[in-house]
Amino acid sequence: MVERNRFGNLVPHLVLWIGIIIVAFPVYLAFVASTYDQATIANGQMPLLPGTHFFENYYRTIFIGTSGTTREPVGQMLFNSAVMALSIALGKIAISIISAYAIVYFRFRFRMAAFWLIFITLMLPVEVRIYPTYKIAADLNLLDTYAGLALPLIASATATLLFRQFFMTVPEELVEASRIDGAGPFRFFQDTLLPLSRTNMAALFVILFIYGWNQYLWPLLITTRDDMQTIVIGIKKMIVTSDAITEWQIVMATAMLAMLPPVAVVVLMQRLFVRGLVETEK
Amino acid sequence: MAGVNFSDVRKVYPGGVEAVKGVTFDVPDGAFCVLVGPSGCGKSTLLRMVAGVETVSAGAIKIGERVVNDIEPADRDIAMVFQNYALYPHMTVYNNMAYGLRNRKVPKPEIDRLVRDAAKILEISDYLDRKPRALSGGQRQRVAMGRAIVRQPKVFLFDEPLSNLDAKLRVSMRVEIKKLQKSFATTSIYVTHDQLEAMTLADMLVVMNAGLVEQIGVPLAVYEKPTTTFVAAFIGAPPMNLLRVQAEELAGIGGLRAVPAEGGIVGIRPEDLDLAPVGSAPEGAVALPLTVEAAERVGPESFVYGTLDRGGTVIVRLPGQAVPSIGEKATAVARHGKLHIFAADGRKRLDS
Numbered sequence: 088m089v090e091r092n093r094f095g096n097l098v099p100h101l102v103l104w105i106g107i108i109i110v111a112f113p114v115y116l117a118f119v120a121s122t123y124d125q126a127t128i129a130n131g132q133m134p135l136l137p138g139t140h141f142f143e144n145y146y147r148t149i150f151i152g153t154s155g156t157t158r159e160p161v162g163q164m165l166f167n168s169a170v171m172a173l174s175i176a177l178g179k180i181a182i183s184i185i186s187a188y189a190i191v192y193f194r195f196r197f198r199m200a201a202f203w204l205i206f207i208t209l210m211l212p213v214e215v216r217i218y219p220t221y222k223i224a225a226d227l228n229l230l231d232t233y234a235g236l237a238l239p240l241i242a243s244a245t246a247t248l249l250f251r252q253f254f255m256t257v258p259e260e261l262v263e264a265s266r267i268d269g270a271g272p273f274r275f276f277q278d279t280l281l282p283l284s285r286t287n288m289a290a291l292f293v294i295l296f297i298y299g300w301n302q303y304l305w306p307l308l309i310t311t312r313d314d315m316q317t318i319v320i321g322i323k324k325m326i327v328t329s330d331a332i333t334e335w336q337i338v339m340a341t342a343m344l345a346m347l348p349p350v351a352v353v354v355l356m357q358r359l360f361v362r363g364l365v366e367t368e369k
Numbered sequence: 370m371a372g373v374n375f376s377d378v379r380k381v382y383p384g385g386v387e388a389v390k391g392v393t394f395d396v397p398d399g400a401f402c403v404l405v406g407p408s409g410c411g412k413s414t415l416l417r418m419v420a421g422v423e424t425v426s427a428g429a430i431k432i433g434e435r436v437v438n439d440i441e442p443a444d445r446d447i448a449m450v451f452q453n454y455a456l457y458p459h460m461t462v463y464n465n466m467a468y469g470l471r472n473r474k475v476p477k478p479e480i481d482r483l484v485r486d487a488a489k490i491l492e493i494s495d496y497l498d499r500k501p502r503a504l505s506g507g508q509r510q511r512v513a514m515g516r517a518i519v520r521q522p523k524v525f526l527f528d529e530p531l532s533n534l535d536a537k538l539r540v541s542m543r544v545e546i547k548k549l550q551k552s553f554a555t556t557s558i559y560v561t562h563d564q565l566e567a568m569t570l571a572d573m574l575v576v577m578n579a580g581l582v583e584q585i586g587v588p589l590a591v592y593e594k595p596t597t598t599f600v601a602a603f604i605g606a607p608p609m610n611l612l613r614v615q616a617e618e619l620a621g622i623g624g625l626r627a628v629p630a631e632g633g634i635v636g637i638r639p640e641d642l643d644l645a646p647v648g649s650a651p652e653g654a655v656a657l658p659l660t661v662e663a664a665e666r667v668g669p670e671s672f673v674y675g676t677l678d679r680g681g682t683v684i685v686r687l688p689g690q691a692v693p694s695i696g697e698k699a700t701a702v703a704r705h706g707k708l709h710i711f712a713a714d715g716r717k718r719l720d721s
Contacts, residue, residue, distance in 0.1 A: 258453060258455060260451045260453055260455035261455050263417075263420070263449070263455065266421070266422060266441070266442045266443060267443060267447065267448065267449050267469070268443065268469035269443035269473055270443075270468070270472050278468070279459075283458065283459055285459075
């Protein structure tokens with residue numbers, strides 16, 4: 088036990104606060120910037136206290152959009168991002184828990200081959216297989232669709248491996264007890280394995296939701312229509328480099344809005360998330 | 370109700386390891402059969418084959434009149450209690466017990482009645498709404514028993530159910546299991562490596578070693594007349610003293626119709642030995658001069674460990690707490706008629 092005196096407590100707190108300030112200050116600045124009118128920021132001033140245009144800016148951002156650069160309001164982008172992130176997270180969990188179940192609990196021909204194939208795909212992230220993936224998506228008429236946004240990102244080796252590791256720690260006797268209790272493979276999966284995986288699924292959901300939400304390259308390729316843009320792409324497109332003035336207050340408001348859903352997911356699922364990472368309920 | 374019949378049952382694991390090498394015996398209806406042996410002797414494998422969670426490589430297992438080799442565990446009408454309890458961690462005690470019945474489509478009121486009855490018998494009625502995590506080891510054990518009882522199976526299977534409990538709890542659960550089994554009169558097969566558990570629970574004791582049955586019998590009969598040196602050493606604590614003797618010595622002991630030329634092994638249980646001062650052994654008795662090496666006083670009795678002058682060690686069990694001091698010379702004298710004589714390879718008993 089570390090000795091507790093005032094000095095001993097002070098130093099860690101100081102270090103923590105410095106860390107917090109370093110991490111949080113840019114976010115705070117973005118928030119401040121999103122509450123002024125265009126002229127203030129364009130003049131090169133950067134006040135440290137929030138301004139008075141909060142409601143006006145956010146209303147415009149969500150429902151109208153920037154005047155020149157993107158025609159779509161951010162509300163639509165938020166919706167697109169949410170659909171994509173949710174489909175990726177839920178799709179990945181569903182696919183990987185089923186494939187892990189097959190690999191761990193069933194003895195079939197080429198079981199190990201299947202496992203290694205899944206394992207090898209770990210080495211091929213989206214960026215590496217971007218051309219063939221795009222070609223397939225295009226041939227299947229998936230451009231500018233939600234399916235096109237989510238499907239190619241769903242197949243997941245990481246999540247399959249994670250569930251596989253978890254299933255291997257479930258005691259063999261539980262399977263045997265289930266068999267004696269008259270539960271077939273499906274009932275065992277539904278009545279025992281799924282409830283036991285609850286915290287793992289929650290942890291994965293948080294990670295995968297953020298992963299999906301932050302996708303940049305793939306949505307950039309697969310969407311061309313403005314009303315299919317995700318918010319991450321939207322921010323990029325709002326920043327003009329040529330003749331017009333970037334409406335920084337709108338860009339910052341968009342950035343703030345883009346941050347909210349992942350933060351909400353983390354905060355709401357924090358308890359389950361932490362339990363899923365550290366504790367196994369067996 | 371049904372007995373269990375094993376005929377030439379074998380288990381070969383992929384890779385060629387033969388865990389059970391041809392086992393044949395009958396467990397009569399209603400009997401409490403205990404399979405006992407050191408770890409790796411195949412007793413658990415045999416039990417798991419009866420349960421159906423392990424396939425039978427050769428031979429046949431019958432429950433009642435039905436060969437169950439290829440029948441799913443759920444359809445064998447058995448219930449099993451596991452060493453680590455194997456309770457469903459996410460279900461309440463009630464649901465743990467009700468799960469098997471629900472899968473069998475037993476009507477709801479019937480399930481409720483069965484679960485509550487079983488809970489009452491096992492005194493876990495107060496915990497029905499708890500999760501296994503919130504229970505102590507002994508309580509979990511009771512829930513595992515409850516899950517077996519509610520099914521009212523033809524055969525109970527126990528796989529070392531008490532080995533995760535502390536010593537005190539183990540004794541009281543042992544008594545309780547015996548009582549329950551008697552009141553249900555359900556055929557039971559119980560696996561353990563603890564010879565004390567085996568002796569106290571069994572109607573029928575099956576001693577196994579290296580995938581084979583060494584001896585089958587009523588516990589006390591096995592204790593009194595072990596047929597091999599393995600059984601002699603395994604049943605009883607501390608174990609029986611086994612001394613290798615020459616043919617002439619064997620002839621001197623007597624009691625044998627024919628003395629084998631290669632000599633044999635004489636077994637004497639520690640409680641059948643007395644310590645006498647050097648040179649005071651009565652005429653004609655088997656006397657073993659020794660040097661005391663160590664003594665353990667456990668209260669009601671004491672164990673004296675000695676090195677024999679003829680080579681080898683011996684354990685003597687003395688009543689009370691008076692023991693000779695270490696390094697002292699003494700003579701161990703065998704009580705009359707309490708010798709066990711085995712063939713030199715230890716595989717056969719020579720006296721009757």
